[in-house]
Amino acid sequence: MTHKVITSLIPNYQNLKDSKVFLGLALLSVALRFPFFFRDYIDRDESTFILMAQSWVEGHLPYTQLWDLKPPLVFLFFSAIIYFFGKSFIAIRLFGALAVAVISFFTYKAGKEVHSSRTGFWPAIGCVYLLSLFGSVQGVMSEHLSMLLFVPALFFLLKFKKKRGYFLAGIFFGLSLMMKLNLAYALLGVFIWVMTRSQQERRLHLGIERTILMGTGVLLAIVATFLPYLLAGIPEVWVDSVIKAPLAYSTDQQNSVFKVLPLAGVLIVLGIACWKKKWIDFSEPKVQLLAIVIAGVVFSFLKSGKVNGHYLMQLYPMILILLGIALSNALIYRTKYYPIVLLLTILLPVESYLELTNIVKNKKEHGTYYNGEGFTVPEFIREHHLNQEEILFFEYHIGYWLLGSSPPSKAATHPSNICRPALYPFFKNPRKNALEELQFLLDTLRPKTVVTRKDKPVFDKEYVAEDAYVRGYLSEHYRLEGTVGRAEVFSRLEGQ
Structure with a gap:
């Protein structure tokens, strides 16, 4: 009886509607993250983004009154929320939850495009969990915002073959760079993939056209963030803060590459195992795109010699899709495992349960949910x-x-x-x-x-x-x- 109830919760993958999938992901994201809507701050970076955004709302371009080592579009996200909703933690955290839902939804769409609806569905669920739980990811981080644009861009490349798809992907890639600069290495891999794929199809001229279109989109997005400073007569502020400062920081803060090698090693071993077992066909161009993006992000970690928990959010969508493909080909998707999956979905949000208890306790003791x-x-x-x-x-x-x-x-x-x-x-x-x-x-x-x-x-x-x-x-x-x-x-x- 219990098994029948559990299996009845599994959707008919072929008849999934995008609107229902997004609604389900949004509800799950809000449910997991809701207890943290009332926390003062979850990560110091998030607090800094809010201060920079408030300064922008008051008429000061980023880096002119206050300063932080992040690209300007991170602050624009917070500025827009503050402008329309005022000093509201709930609004900021709610839009953060919706951002997670959008990332997860396009993970679903990308997984569906690469392999199947099932391969998209479960990685999307996994994305909501991994982008919402465990440490500072419960706040609104720059990694969330960069993936909010980067994952849709990947989907555009996987889905659309017409030129406008590449141009649109380029714009989204460029905007994601203005959220997180280390994605430049992954983007370089994407350009290589476009050219290599075109060469394999013996349509090199088409690859050149696509690369130019995508590159134009990237440049337009970057130039759009530069124009306000140019019009204000302070272009050097943008150049110093967005380009030169991150380069100087990466040089000054260089850590040991050995801190990142375990992550790289685990991914390589898993990749080789999946290839040898024929669970993942790495000759498939769409799979290659995901793999090369993962490689680019990991390379950026190796360059800095640093990988924090929230950095991994830039890997989760692609890794989860590849994992979904591997599990599907390994015939792991069997009904006998569904009770385990259900149990995990209930037990994993321990932090959410504890935080919910904390805000109820705080309300009783201090008369407010905010803590x-x-x-x-x-x-x-x-x-x-x-x-x-x-x-x-x-x-x-x-x-x-x-x-x-x-x-x-x-x-x-x-x-x-x-x-x-x-x-x-x-x-x-x-x-x-x-x-x-x-x-x-x-x-x-x-x-x-x-x-x-x-x-x-x-x-x-x-x-x-x-x-x-x-x-x-x-x-x-x-x-x-x-x-x-x-x-x-x-x-x-x-x-x-």
């Missing part, structure tokens, strides 16, 4: 009549947004940028290193209120001198007004 020091610290500052304008957040910097204030310097927009002096020249910071920037922030600007983390270094553990300076300066010139959760709030002593 986290990003909310409670600004509330503490207001209640104790501390200065809300001359303020410096070393942590929980979403507090600037809630207090209606602004970071005191471009370097302080994202607190970690204070310790990245290699970036200073690209936003015209006259200070030469982190200690000089800290001296400027604390001893020249002399903020009336300072917020840090309790019992934690101000910066990452390798920045010993910088942490010692901040702690020493605070102990001499500031008074601890109170501890709010994991935050410490200081006010400047009179006459200091």
